[in-house]
Amino acid sequence: MPSRIAQIRLVSGHPEVYEPCDDSFALVDALLADRENLLEHQPMFCLEVGCGSGYVITSLAIMLRQEDSAASVSYFATDINPHAVRVTSETLKAHTVHAEVLCDNIAASGMGKRLWGKVDVMVVNPPYVPTPEDEVGRDGIASAWAGGEDGRTVIDKILPVADKLLSNKGWLYMVTLAANNPSQISLLMKEKGYASHIIVQRSTEEESLHVIKFWRDPDLLVGEPKDLSVDTTHRTSSAGMMDSIFLQSPRKPFLEDR
Numbered sequence: 001m002p003s004r005i006a007q008i009r010l011v012s013g014h015p016e017v018y019e020p021c022d023d024s025f026a027l028v029d030a031l032l033a034d035r036e037n038l039l040e041h042q043p044m045f046c047l048e049v050g051c052g053s054g055y056v057i058t059s060l061a062i063m064l065r066q067e068d069s070a071a072s073v074s075y076f077a078t079d080i081n082p083h084a085v086r087v088t089s090e091t092l093k094a095h096t097v098h099a100e101v102l103c104d105n106i107a108a109s110g111m112g113k114r115l116w117g118k119v120d121v122m123v124v125n126p127p128y129v130p131t132p133e134d135e136v137g138r139d140g141i142a143s144a145w146a147g148g149e150d151g152r153t154v155i156d157k158i159l160p161v162a163d164k165l166l167s168n169k170g171w172l173y174m175v176t177l178a179a180n181n182p183s184q185i186s187l188l189m190k191e192k193g194y195a196s197h198i199i200v201q202r203s204t205e206e207e208s209l210h211v212i213k214f215w216r217d218p219d220l221l222v223g224e225p226k227d228l229s230v231d232t233t234h235r236t237s238s239a240g241m242m243d244s245i246f247l248q249s250p251r252k253p254f255l256e257d258r
């Protein structure tokens with residue numbers, strides 16, 4: 001099937017809304033690198049937490065769009081910033097993607113119970129920059145980057161919510177910074193029964209980014225606790241994560257349609 005390649009058009013914006021940047025591109029590249037698996041996965045419910053401009057959720061919807069597929073996917077996007085909700089809605093509309101966009105503080109609400117256990121694909125580019133704790137959750141653009149101590153304050157609130165939201169076959173793709181200690185994040189998720197794998201690793205002048213994919217691994221919840229320092233599986237789990245084979249994809253424009 002031929003693919004038509006084009007850039008997402010930024011049809012809307014606001015000074016208080018995060019514009020797509022290296023971290024947003026890394027997340028979309030990770031989704032593109034995993035696209036064949038995503039198509040096979042046949043997600044029914046996809047959610048972006050912290051949607052900002054809507055670049056990522058719109059990209060995901062377009063890359064999963066298949067002319068020959070009867071299956072319909074429901075998309076949800078949420079952001080604490082009401083301006084982001086409006087900008088995301090306009091970006092989605094301009095690309096003829098339907099999604100429910102909610103203004104919500106995921107750290108406080110846990111997204112309600114409506115989507116618990118239903119989300120097959122969750123994508124998050126969280127506020128991950130290490131900052132003083134009192135900068136976290138402020139109004140406006142600061143909420144896009146202020147991550148508190150080690151940049152982990154919001155991330156550590158999102159992880160247990162993700163565990164509630166994800167379906168049994170759910171996958172979480174999350175951007176982290178080296179300073180966030182991604183190995184430790186993977187260990188935390190391993191304790192909840194998730195394996196993990198780095199899909200994209202990218203160093204820019206300012207930061208070293210990882211996009212990590214998490215999925216439930218039933219083996220991690222059965223029997224005796226495993227020695228976390230040993231990982232011989234090909235699906236690299238947390239302790240061996242840094243030694244994993246990186247599925248790198250060059251930055252590329254994403255699929256406008258299939």
Ligand SMILES: C[S@@+](CC[C@H](N)C(=O)[O-])C[C@H]1O[C@@H](n2cnc3c(N)ncnc32)[C@H](O)[C@@H]1O
Nearest residue numbers: 024050051052079080081105106107125143144
């Ligand atoms: C780094 S920006 C990412 C924006 C967009 N996803 C992208 O990749 O371009 C982080 C986003 O998370 C939102 N955010 C921060 N804290 C949040 C919270 N507690 N609940 C929901 N959204 C939050 C911010 O408003 C911001 O839009």
